[in-house]
Amino acid sequence: MTFCLRRRELVAGLGATAAAWPIVVWAQQPPMPVIGYLYSGPSPQPNGPDVSAFRAGLAEAGYFEGKNLAIEYRWGDANPARMRALAAELVNLRVAVLVAVGVNASAFAARDATSTIPIVIVFNDDPVQYGLVDSLSRPGGNVTGVTSMQNELAGKRLNLLHDMVPAAKTVAFLSGTPNFLTYRAQTSAVREAGQALNLDVLIVECRDDRDFESAFETMVQRRAGALMVGPFPIRNLDNTVALAARFKIPTMYFGPGFVAGGGLMSYSADFRANFRLAGAQYVARILKGAKPADLPVQQSTKFELVINLKTARALGLDIPPLVRALADEVIE
Secondary structure: OHHHHHHHHHHHHHHHHHHHOOHHHOOOOOOOOEEEEEEOOOOOOOOOHHHHHHHHHHHHOOOOEOOOEEEEEEEOOOOHHHHHHHHHHHHHOOOOEEEEEOOHHHHHHHHHHOOOOOEEEEEOOOOOOOOOOOOOOOOOOOEEEEEOOHHHHHHHHHHHHHHHOOOOOEEEEEEOOOOOHHHHHHHHHHHHHHHHOOOEEEEEEOOOHHHHHHHHHHHHHOOOOEEEEOOOOOOOOOHHHHHHHHHOOOEEEOOHHHHHOOOOEEEEEOHHHHHHHHHHHHHHHHHOOOOHHHOOOEEOOOEEEEEEHHHHHHOOOOOOHHHHHHOOEEEO
């Protein structure tokens, strides 16, 4: 009898002690959401400007990598097959949101990999035209994001290049394979702008890295006085900067990174603003319960003209006052 009483007392004592323990010991912490980040290009540093802008956007909304959010980064290396495999890999990780950025192929890979996981794109062209969303105002599915309107900017780039190099009567347009809609659309826009400016537009296809050298030789043979580079997924597109310098061809690029690396000039949407927007207005809101179908696709509203003054001098060019006045940044 004495043993039974003591045992009951012990059990009662343990129950009272357990009840006094902090509840946190027993409760499970909610899992940290994981974001899949699929970039179409070669592996940049994780603290590159686009990634930093994306993380800054998340931070604005209260999400901090490593604290209350994890990000799985994947780099497509300009290889569509690799992008498809990486998109499938991220889907298998059951990420909360799949972010697809860079050239259009990353968005297509993400779309083909899942119809349920929310996808946020930073897209070059019109996503309606490519069947990614039903409309800009009502995307309608699991895809939404920001578009940088590359096709619409093609004619503007040619106009700015002509203002910079008015003596050039033949301007080359370095394009990718015509099998893709974006290349056909940009080629058409450049030809139309060239006709309005009374310029001879030379279309030069560059399907992979091995075509660069012969492409520039063609430009020299055809006496192209300037070059405009179209956005397309080639691993070593930076080679155009070195070749343009070697052949002394004034070149307009589609992003400021080329100008920072020695290219003459670029005109583009403010990519960092787009990446920041993707983090703050899309990923963060989806994590808080918003549906992609209810988040309108936003078009870029801020654009930037960047000029490399040192490169202009090396090419013997004086920057016209009007072009300098329009420049958002002049790299000394």
